[in-house]
Amino acid sequence: MDTSTEIQQLNIHRPRVILYVYPPCWNLPTRDFACLHVLTFLKVVGAHVAVCYVKSTAASPDGVLPMARIDDNLLISGATNIINHFTHKVTDLDYELSREQKCESSTCFTVSQSILENVAKFIWYVDEDNYEHIRVTHNDIDYPFPINTITAYWDHYNITNQLSYLGFVNKDVVQERARTCYQMLSDKLGAQPFFFGGSPTTLDTFVYAYLRIHMSSLVPHNELSTILASFPNLIHFVEHFSRLYYPSSSSSASASSASASTTGGEDQHSLPPPLGGPPAHVSSTVLSPLNEGEVIVDVDKMERSKDFNRARNWFLLGAAAVIGIWVGPQMYRYYQGDRTYAPPSSARRPSSPFSDP
Numbered sequence: 001m002d003t004s005t006e007i008q009q010l011n012i013h014r015p016r017v018i019l020y021v022y023p024p025c026w027n028l029p030t031r032d033f034a035c036l037h038v039l040t041f042l043k044v045v046g047a048h049v050a051v052c053y054v055k056s057t058a059a060s061p062d063g064v065l066p067m068a069r070i071d072d073n074l075l076i077s078g079a080t081n082i083i084n085h086f087t088h089k090v091t092d093l094d095y096e097l098s099r100e101q102k103c104e105s106s107t108c109f110t111v112s113q114s115i116l117e118n119v120a121k122f123i124w125y126v127d128e129d130n131y132e133h134i135r136v137t138h139n140d141i142d143y144p145f146p147i148n149t150i151t152a153y154w155d156h157y158n159i160t161n162q163l164s165y166l167g168f169v170n171k172d173v174v175q176e177r178a179r180t181c182y183q184m185l186s187d188k189l190g191a192q193p194f195f196f197g198g199s200p201t202t203l204d205t206f207v208y209a210y211l212r213i214h215m216s217s218l219v220p221h222n223e224l225s226t227i228l229a230s231f232p233n234l235i236h237f238v239e240h241f242s243r244l245y246y247p248s249s250s251s252s253a254s255a256s257s258a259s260a261s262t263t264g265g266e267d268q269h270s271l272p273p274p275l276g277g278p279p280a281h282v283s284s285t286v287l288s289p290l291n292e293g294e295v296i297v298d299v300d301k302m303e304r305s306k307d308f309n310r311a312r313n314w315f316l317l318g319a320a321a322v323i324g325i326w327v328g329p330q331m332y333r334y335y336q337g338d339r340t341y342a343p344p345s346s347a348r349r350p351s352s353p354f355s356d357p
Contacts, residue, residue: 015090016048018069020060023053025137026218029246033117034079035066037209041083042068043245044200045091083202093201101196105203108188108195115181116210118166120217122174123224125159130219171223179227185211186231193240200241208241 019039025031029039029051042049057063060077067077068085076082087093094102124134135152168174185207189195194204211234214224228234 014046014048015070015086016050016072017042018050018052020052020054020065020067020069022065023055026213026216028213028216031138031213032065033120033210033213036213037206038066038068038079038082040209040241040245041086041093041202041205044093044205045086047086047090087202093199093205096199097196097201105196105201108184109203109206112181112185112207112210114166115177116214118163118168119174119178119181120210120214120224121159122163122168122171123222124217124219125156126163127219127221130221131156133219175223175227178224182228182231182234186234189233189237191233193237204241208238211238212242 019035019042021030021035021039022032023030028036030036030053039049039051054065057065059065060067061075062077064077066079066082067075068082069075070085076085094105097105123130125131135148135156163169168177192198194200195207196203211228214228215235215238217225
């Protein structure tokens, strides 16, 4: 018997939650690690969940997604804050764990989170083909031109610098860290259905969300999926978890988006905006479910985008060079004392009769 069924039988109050997350991608309910983690956690605790897809963090008062509107009177943003609220107010998935097990779960969560997220960012943003896929499927869909180009380059710059600072410098290091983390999780899971026995805990929801994105990301070069395939118990864990809490995703990857969007009869197309509502310029919409096997990327569009960006960059570089060649020498002579340039005579100040001849 799973946790959500136990909650229903005990007649515990099941809060109604509207969860605001990033749009779906790669046949996943949402493309973001934290958003999928919270969505999975809410499914396990048995909350009534309706999902609203927003394209910008501006929809959140403090600029953080996911964001949950609970029972129409409470707004919480951030994965940690949402999970902590449900842990203390609704049900604690780690209640039956001993103190040692809770410490072990916390340690495993802390170590794995940084590695699993950063190795995925490296594969997505450092590889040129993968980055082009991410830029087209994420930024070009979420933002209009030229904001999509600016945000794409800005995200790429910040993420690559962050990864370099953390020591993710090349693919060999990244693959080794990913393999080490997978091995740790595989050893901890063993042959059990969940990490601490027969019931899911908070650690299970976290590992499922991160591993499912690693498995499902449809970038051109997904080394993480290849490495993960060598750990069959982790693959079985993700598939087993999907059958329990995303039952339609086991038969149709597209239906997981619809299953995640509505639970308990809510109408996903009549969802209210967050408290206070997003700004008028922010696009807040609910996207339609994906079709089976559909990949949200247009290869022709990607190639056209590459050509357009290349032509635009050369044009801007040429314009800057022309301006520099024309203005540079004149400015140099002017500031060196050869003031051959002077304003037109009509623009000169008239001489004063009291000035020196």
